[in-house]
Amino acid sequence: MSSGEDDLIARYFKPLATDPGARGLVDDAAVLAASGSDLVLTTDAIVEGVHYLSDDPPAAIARKALRVNLSDLAAKGATPAGFLLTLALRNADESFLAPFVEALGRDAAAYGCPLLGGDTVSTPGPMMISVTAFGRVPPGAMVRRDALQPGDRIVVSGTIGDAALGLDLLQGRATAANEHDHAFLINRYREPQPRSALAQAVRDHARAAMDISDGLAGDLAKMCAASGVTATLQADAVPVSSAARTLISSGAAALQRILSGGDDYELLCGIAAEQLESFLAAAQRSAVPVAVIGTAAEGTAAPRWLSASGCEVSLTALSYSHF
Amino acid sequence: MSSGEDDLIARYFKPLATDPGARGLVDDAAVLAASGSDLVLTTDAIVEGVHYLSDDPPAAIARKALRVNLSDLAAKGATPAGFLLTLALRNADESFLAPFVEALGRDAAAYGCPLLGGDTVSTPGPMMISVTAFGRVPPGAMVRRDALQPGDRIVVSGTIGDAALGLDLLQGRATAANEHDHAFLINRYREPQPRSALAQAVRDHARAAMDISDGLAGDLAKMCAASGVTATLQADAVPVSSAARTLISSGAAALQRILSGGDDYELLCGIAAEQLESFLAAAQRSAVPVAVIGTAAEGTAAPRWLSASGCEVSLTALSYSHF
Secondary structure, X not given: OOOHHHHHHHHHHHHHOOOHHHHHHOOOOEEEOOOOOEEEEEEEEEEEOOOEOOOOOHHHHHHHHHHHHHHHHHHOOOEEEEEEEEEEEOOOOHHHHHHHHHHHHHHHHHOOOOEEEEEXXXXXXXXXXXXXXXXXXXXXXXXXXXXXXXOOEEEEEOOOOHHHHHHHHHOOOOOOOOHHHHHHHHHXXXXXXXXXXXXXXXXXXXXXXXXXXXXXXHHHHHHHHHHOOEEEEEHHHOOOOHHHHHHHHOOOOOHHHHHHOOOOOEEEEEEOHHHHHHHHHHHHHHOXXXXXXXXXXXXXXXXXXXXXXXXXXXOOOOOOOOO | OOOHHHHHHHHXXXXXXXXXXXXXXXXXXXXXXXXXXXXXXXXXXXXXXXXXXXXXXXXXXXXXXXXHHHHHHHHOOOEEEEEEEEEEEOOOOHHHXXXXXXXXXXXXXXXXXXXXXXXXXXOOOOOEEEEEEEEXXXXXXXXXXXXXXXXXXXXXXXXOOHHHHHHHHHOOOOOOOOHHHHHHHHHHHHOOOOOHHHHHHHHHHOOEEEEEOOOHHHHHHHHHHHHOOEEEEEHHHOOOOHHHHHHHHOOOOOHHHHHHOOOOOEEEEEEXXXXXXXXXXXXXXXXXXXXXXXXXXXXXXXXXXXXXXXXXXXXXXXXXXXX
């Protein structure tokens, strides 16, 4: 009596639907129980050949699909509550689905973000994976992008630019100095590390926050524009991995690529000066490295990037755009 | 400073983001305020060439994308709260987007379901529109699919099979008796009418419910299987439009196509015998026609369909499957 679609769901996805709200995936809808929390909603889709490469490992694709959304939840200061998955597939290929679902299940458990439901459709075109993730915050506590104020310190997590360089390596536009750097940078492209551990610190201490998905320079410009402020940044304060630094030193990568390349999935925060110490202490407790890279200021000009010598750095392409 | 993607959002989608929780679409996330309600979550995607035809009018595609989700909310007894939209586009085509967004905005207003956020990505393949819709119900009140009990009366809304016949007309597999029937059936395929007006009656009086998207016979079989019961149905009690009846009478359409064709987006409910009168009265007040078509019974056999003469109707293909 069951269709191929139902078999697919029963076989691959039902084991992941551990939350009672998922209703064992037998229903057309899931339920999130009232809890007195605001619900933060975010959705990001990844398309084969656009956001990931056709020969990326299925497990890495699964992790990217979920983690780009977990990254948004962390930036909003939210605790993960669950996700919906929409898969557009050319066919139900076991060799793809088995490792894809296994990795997704591991991540769902690791981040406390269970599968609640979804939709599976066929497409003659490229595969597409769309995730809608839900997080909880106390009422009114979602951290906004458009709340940066003059004098706020600009802070980023982790290291910037690795993913863009990883994509360059995969597409033959650059060569890493050694095998270790090669693997590190490619992994940074394929498998974002959402800064969920920093969500509480962001909620407690950040005035504004967003995740960096389209390039640091462009995303910072968006935050400034949305907030009606400008900012001055020290380009050499931007944290860079040793693998990326080696590529820059050798001339194989440009600073512009670091600042403007996409797929970082690090957090960009504006912290009021009087909250900075508490934020840095909370970040240290969460074991996520963070770095102060500049300061917001009154004005509506584009943010200024300064080199170590105080000269303005010119960035021609600020971020990735689909259209 | 803004990208093409941001322009697209500002131009087309920001006017639809009227709810404060949408945060004017400047953020990567939306927020649904705590309200003491359970939140019902549902997601359905439609793919060009699979769920709609490339030359379907953009306004009809917009309505279908949202309404198939509103139909799920109605079946769960939920009041719409908002939706997220993920659009995978080959390009940002004004002649598509302008009428698409206008129709989407009208429906969002008409059904009280505002745009809260979304994602826009490029794809080299067919267009895909994925909607995640949110509804509210009192705690614990979501109406389930798997709660049908022996003795419950089986009720459907509206008329069944029109959409499948409309698709047959569009694809040249059938010819309508006249222009009016032709337009009616095609409209039933292109523009589902979610039974939102019936949601309260479903919540108050139905034991089990789901919307009919993959064909009445198959969806009923799913409800029975999920609930661990069987059912006996009177095929001639299934409500059929006069346009569909004309096609059947002339031999141009088969009963099997009516019972097994997809895209009805009517509601299928199991109503305890003692609730039937109250449900029918509430349905009448909501001005949605409903019809009793059978009764659930103990057992795990496939549901039986009987003709007017009491003979068993054999249905070979119960429902549409993607894989």
